[in-house]
Amino acid sequence: MTTLKDRRYAHEDRSFHSARNFWSGFLVGLGFVAFFDETVFHQLLHWHHFYDLSTTDAGLVSDGFFHAFSWFATVGGLFLVADLRRRKAFWRKRWIGGIFLGAGIFQLYDGIIQHKVMGIHQIRYVENIWIYDVIWNVTAVIMIIIGAYLTAKTRPKK
Amino acid sequence: MHDHHTHEAAGWVWTDLLLLLPFAAAIALYIAASILSSRKLKNWPLYRTGLWVLGISFAAAAVTGPLAERAHTDFTAHMLGHLLLGMLAPLLLVLSAPMTLFLRSVPVSLGRKTSRLLKSRPIRFISDPLTASVLNIGGLWLLYTTNLYSAMHDSLLLHIVIHFHVFAAGYLFTISMIYIDPVGHRTPFIYRAVVLTAALAGHGILSKFIYANPPAGVDPQQAESGGMLMYYGGDAIDVIIIIILCYQWYKAARPRPSMTMNKSGDALH
Numbered sequence: 001m002t003t004l005k006d007r008r009y010a011h012e013d014r015s016f017h018s019a020r021n022f023w024s025g026f027l028v029g030l031g032f033v034a035f036f037d038e039t040v041f042h043q044l045l046h047w048h049h050f051y052d053l054s055t056t057d058a059g060l061v062s063d064g065f066f067h068a069f070s071w072f073a074t075v076g077g078l079f080l081v082a083d084l085r086r087r088k089a090f091w092r093k094r095w096i097g098g099i100f101l102g103a104g105i106f107q108l109y110d111g112i113i114q115h116k117v118m119g120i121h122q123i124r125y126v127e128n129i130w131i132y133d134v135i136w137n138v139t140a141v142i143m144i145i146i147g148a149y150l151t152a153k154t155r156p157k158k
Numbered sequence: 159m160h161d162h163h164t165h166e167a168a169g170w171v172w173t174d175l176l177l178l179l180p181f182a183a184a185i186a187l188y189i190a191a192s193i194l195s196s197r198k199l200k201n202w203p204l205y206r207t208g209l210w211v212l213g214i215s216f217a218a219a220a221v222t223g224p225l226a227e228r229a230h231t232d233f234t235a236h237m238l239g240h241l242l243l244g245m246l247a248p249l250l251l252v253l254s255a256p257m258t259l260f261l262r263s264v265p266v267s268l269g270r271k272t273s274r275l276l277k278s279r280p281i282r283f284i285s286d287p288l289t290a291s292v293l294n295i296g297g298l299w300l301l302y303t304t305n306l307y308s309a310m311h312d313s314l315l316l317h318i319v320i321h322f323h324v325f326a327a328g329y330l331f332t333i334s335m336i337y338i339d340p341v342g343h344r345t346p347f348i349y350r351a352v353v354l355t356a357a358l359a360g361h362g363i364l365s366k367f368i369y370a371n372p373p374a375g376v377d378p379q380q381a382e383s384g385g386m387l388m389y390y391g392g393d394a395i396d397v398i399i400i401i402i403l404c405y406q407w408y409k410a411a412r413p414r415p416s417m418t419m420n421k422s423g424d425a426l427h
Binding site: 064 | 351354355356358359360361362363366367369370385386389393396397400401404405407408411412413
């Protein structure tokens, strides 16, 4: 006899955990982009600045919340993966779709709202910054498209 | 001139020793309790004693000795002291489970009274993640965005009160987020996650605010390095709290054996 509760832990039925697969990917993707931004663009290349005089108050607050959230998202997202694995409910393709969407959406927000509207800092302090902006945001859109495609393809059947 | 200098130095040694007394007492008490209670009960883990000694040492290093001395004139040194006193020391002390040790060392009647106190309304209120975060992060905003920071250097009493607050609020904040010792009232994981993220954001925003707006009497360059130290140092310690919080969720959310009595029972392993 299989009850609903039992079904949750049956490994054939990963669709039961499809939302958790998606969101854990989304969180890890968002966290990874923020981590990459911090390590590569702030610390290694020194392109990004810790603080820009043109930063608005809203930019400071937005940056603070996203930074904190991405820190939590990375750790929390990975623990969710561990949870899915122990339940034998990990769904790699859907998870990767979540990663691309989380990464792309955060990168687009960072590139358009935080860099341009709120002016927290620019990608690099050079002339023709628009080239950097275009590459940055086009990359973000490509990630969103890949993520949306994978997410739609792995949508659980009702 | 020379005489005056040595006299002053000697004076510093005396106040330093006096300041060290409570810290030494805290270490001695903890070790005594761990040894005495291990006679009747199972051995108190040595690593917890190690964490306690380390935590007390970091707290002591922040308020006395060379670092505290430099903190009077050097804002970056002050910020390092703040990280030790308000974040690292509380975390290490919380991990050393002093309340558990206390409860197993005292007579049962006192233990019961303490448990009742922990469950009381006032304690419940101040150890709520939200209250603890406001006390912790709000206190820091008050310190660095008003003239409290410069006033602190003129008044010994204010100096002591502020440092005690930084430590106590840091400790309260940590016990409100991760459960090592017995807790009077547990709050949902997601609530703690949201409040912890907001508190971390408040800490990060204040770091950048200090970077751009040096507190009264602080050299702009020192404010920049102090602000960055606060930002990244805070991240480093907060990620440990985040990992422990998530790990405690992971353990609590494990699939129950009673639900896995069918063929998917292997999901347990």
